Amino acid sequence: MCLLLPMKILSLTFDRIANGEPSNILLAESVLEFFGSSGTSGGQPKLIPVTAETLKLLPISSALLTAVMKKHFGNLDQAVKSQEFQFAKEETETPCGLKARAATTSMYKNNDYRNIISKHHTSPIEAIFCSDTNQSMYCQLLADLIQPDEVVMVGSQFATALLRAIKFLEGYWKELCSNIRSGQISDWITDSGCKNAASSIMKPNPQLADSIHKICSCESSEGIIKKLWPNAKFIRAITTGVMSQYVETLEFYSGGLPLVSNTYVCSEAFCRINLEPLSGPSYVSYTFLPTTAYFECLPVNNNSLSLSQEVQFNYASQHEPVEKKSNNENIEPIDLVHVKLGQYYELLVTSYARLYRYKVGDVLKVTGFHNNTPQFQFVGSQNVILSIDTDKTSEADLLNAVREAKTLLDPLGFILTGFTSYADTCSIPGHYVLFWELKAKQGNDSIELDPKIMEECCYRMEEALYYIYRSCRKRNAIAALEIRVVKQGRFDTLMDYYVSRGVSTSQYKTPSCIKSKEAINILESKVIRKFFSPKIPM
Ligand code: AMP
Numbered sequence: 001m002c003l004l005l006p007m008k009i010l011s012l013t014f015d016r017i018a019n020g021e022p023s024n025i026l027l028a029e030s031v032l033e034f035f036g037s038s039g040t041s042g043g044q045p046k047l048i049p050v051t052a053e054t055l056k057l058l059p060i061s062s063a064l065l066t067a068v069m070k071k072h073f074g075n076l077d078q079a080v081k082s083q084e085f086q087f088a089k090e091e092t093e094t095p096c097g098l099k100a101r102a103a104t105t106s107m108y109k110n111n112d113y114r115n116i117i118s119k120h121h122t123s124p125i126e127a128i129f130c131s132d133t134n135q136s137m138y139c140q141l142l143a144d145l146i147q148p149d150e151v152v153m154v155g156s157q158f159a160t161a162l163l164r165a166i167k168f169l170e171g172y173w174k175e176l177c178s179n180i181r182s183g184q185i186s187d188w189i190t191d192s193g194c195k196n197a198a199s200s201i202m203k204p205n206p207q208l209a210d211s212i213h214k215i216c217s218c219e220s221s222e223g224i225i226k227k228l229w230p231n232a233k234f235i236r237a238i239t240t241g242v243m244s245q246y247v248e249t250l251e252f253y254s255g256g257l258p259l260v261s262n263t264y265v266c267s268e269a270f271c272r273i274n275l276e277p278l279s280g281p282s283y284v285s286y287t288f289l290p291t292t293a294y295f296e297c298l299p300v301n302n303n304s305l306s307l308s309q310e311v312q313f314n315y316a317s318q319h320e321p322v323e324k325k326s327n328n329e330n331i332e333p334i335d336l337v338h339v340k341l342g343q344y345y346e347l348l349v350t351s352y353a354r355l356y357r358y359k360v361g362d363v364l365k366v367t368g369f370h371n372n373t374p375q376f377q378f379v380g381s382q383n384v385i386l387s388i389d390t391d392k393t394s395e396a397d398l399l400n401a402v403r404e405a406k407t408l409l410d411p412l413g414f415i416l417t418g419f420t421s422y423a424d425t426c427s428i429p430g431h432y433v434l435f436w437e438l439k440a441k442q443g444n445d446s447i448e449l450d451p452k453i454m455e456e457c458c459y460r461m462e463e464a465l466y467y468i469y470r471s472c473r474k475r476n477a478i479a480a481l482e483i484r485v486v487k488q489g490r491f492d493t494l495m496d497y498y499v500s501r502g503v504s505t506s507q508y509k510t511p512s513c514i515k516s517k518e519a520i521n522i523l524e525s526k527v528i529r530k531f532f533s534p535k536i537p538m
Contacts, residue, residue: 014047020096027354029053033099035106036502037267047100048267053352057292058107061270064289065263072277073152073233083122083144083229084236085156085165087136087505088129102504103267104157122147124201126193133496133505137168139194142176142185143201144229145212151229154257155236157265157506159246162237163417164492164505166224166253173216181209220442226255236260239281240378241362242395242512245402247281249417252441264378267507268360269293269349275370285367285375288336293352296333297345300363300382333357339366339374346382363396385513386423388430389477391469395512401464402434405457412453414438418491421513422520424482431479434461435523437491449485449529458483458533470537480533487526494522 013026014034023031029051037046088108091101099106107113108128117125127139144151156162169176179185183204189195215227226232235254239247239261250259264272264286271293272286279285288295333348344365348357361383364376380396387393398421406416418437424430438449458481462473472478491510497519499505514520 014049017049018047018094018096018098018100023049027051029353031098031353033101033106034094035103035267036100036504037103046267047094048103048355049353050106051353055106055110057270057352058110059112061263061273061289061292062113065273068273068275068277069262080152080231081120081122081147081150082153082155082236083151083232084153085137085140085161085506086117086121086123086128087133087161089499089502089504089506090131092502102507103265104504104506122151124194124197126191126197130191130194132191133499134168135189135191135194137165138172138176138186138189139198141165141169141172142179142198145176146180146201146205146208148208148229149231152231152233153236154225154229154232155260157238158509159237159239159243159250160495160508160510161505162235163246163249163253164495166221167489167492169216169224170221173212177209177213177216180212181206222252222441223255225253226257232257234258234260234277236262238263238265240264240284241380242399242509244281244399245416245419245510248406249415249439252415266360266362268355268358269295269351271295271347271349272376275375285377287370287375288373290336290373293355294350295336296348296350296357297336297339297364298331298333298348298359300344300346336374337372341366341368344379345376363394381512386421386432388423388425388432389472391465391472391478393432393465393469397466398512401461404464405460408453408457408460409438412450413441414449415441417488418494418510420491420494420511420523422515423513427479429477429479432481434481434483435490435527436483436485437488438485439488449531451531454483454485454529454531455534458531459535459537462533462537465537473536482533483531484523484527485529485531486523487528490523490526493526494519497522 016025017023017031018034023029031049031051033050034047035050037048086104086108088105089102091099091105094100114125117123117128122144123140124143127136127143130136130139156165175186181204183202185195185198185202189198212228215224225235235250235257237250237259239250239259247259258278259281260277261281261284262274262277269292270289272288274284275287339345344363347360347362347364349360350356351358361381363379363382365379366374367377368375380394380399383394384392385395385398402419409416415438416436417439419434421432421434424433462470462481469478495508498508
């Protein structure tokens with residue numbers, strides 16, 4: 001029987017330290033601060049203790065990442081700039097006076113990293129630290145737009161922030177052009193840091209304003225990134241896992257630039273890097289950095305994976321009935337050296353800051369080895385996110401079903417720009433509700449949806465869900481799956497809601513399932529059409 005310290009006990013001990021008890025109730029080193037995990041991927045936000053040893057790992061992993069990027073894209077350090085949308089989150093203090101902040105915010109505060117930003121990024125550090133996301137976004141975009149030829153990389157940590165910036169650009173380009181033409185920044189930018197930073201780099205440039213105007217006034221924003229930053233070589237943003245839903249939209253805006261998903265990060269440990277940054281989003285594997293923590297893997301029994309998880313990378317597989325086990329508590333963890341090709345594992349982290357066999361909640365599939373170090377594909381979150389009856393749908397199940405359904409949108413000229421879900425149990429039997437936000441490929445914002453195709457999307461999702469879901473549908477234990485199409489921009493409002501509740505914009509991941517009534521209401525209040533699956537899935 002393996003010894004897994006219950007998460008609750010660990011969290012309680014962290015809370016005791018946060019509340020003022022000495023760090024040595026858990027570890028020899030002092031806790032210097034806490035990272036707040038975003039909590040949108042795995043549930044509730046958590047406080048993760050940070051020690052001096054943890055902080056030493058940051059430059060190591062960052063140097064490795066730079067080395068890999070150099071190998072593939074040449075020396076990115078010299079006279080070229082990255083345009084990375086970054087947003088620091090306000091810090092809070094625990095009752096004992098220790099800082100609690102997003103891992104990214106801690107990184108932006110690091111002096112070495114600040115030097116890199118000021119030399120090699122277009123975004124002014126003052127804008128990154130502006131607490132008003134709109135002002136921050138505006139100034140970062142302004143700074144990016146006035147240096148079009150220097151930008152070689154466009155990105156953000158997760159795809160969400162980059163897409164948010166591009167949407168923002170679609171709404172504000174006229175004003176940005178007018179600022180660039182006059183060399184004056186708009187009056188509503190009142191944050192002194194943003195204002196000063198922007199003023200120091202702006203001068204009237206009517207010619208550039210004209211060229212941006214020409215690009216942005218096109219009926220469609222297709223390829224806008226490459227058009228605005230013609231020397232960009234790639235787009236960097238995490239596009240695996242729940243972020244894979246944004247690949248198509250990013251490809252639409254990218255103008256053919258490769259999408260590079262180069263790292264797998266979590267507040268609990270700096271885990272892995274992608275040694276082949278040019279592999280397409282569906283083929284990305286991350287290689288462990290085995291010295292950044294002690295990693296172990298809990299085998300996820302094939303029977304405990306739902307079928308769609310198993311076929312996620314093999315769409316041709318046949319649908320077979322499988323039983324689903326709810327947990328892997330009694331299975332022994334194994335060391336990284338013993339993992340097997342093709343097997344699925346849940347990740348356990350024993351960190352320098354005393355996380356002990358901590359379940360990060362992510363399921364990974366071994367895809368190969370770099371020398372002896374295992375490489376993994378990110379499969380999804382282990383957690384069951386939707387359940388009405390005996391069905392247990394994981395994030396990976398849902399992603400797979402959405403991926404199947406959205407292929408029907410292509411011929412209609414629509415892109416799915418955001419989705420989330422919840423289990424609606426108000427009616428009996430309950431049913432799965434998917435909120436979808438759609439965008440027409442050709443500028444036309446008024447959404448004319450063919451009900452037949454949308455119903456087919458509902459049905460396609462049901463068909464793609466695993467056997468137990470479908471058997472529940474057959475015996476009417478679950479009602480027909482519903483897609484609610486929301487007004488454009490609603491997923492931005494959802495992001496604003498989570499950010500206002502403490503999630504960092506840089507670390508935000510659209511939750512694949514929402515439970516909070518408030519969050520559901522944000523989407524519910526702007527539903528424009530509803531569609532139901534017309535028949536019982538086979
Ligand atoms: P946070 O709680 O904000 O530290 O976010 C960490 C979580 O983000 C991880 O546990 C994963 O679920 C998710 N994540 C991080 N990197 C990736 C990646 N490359 N692909 C997919 N999901 C990721």
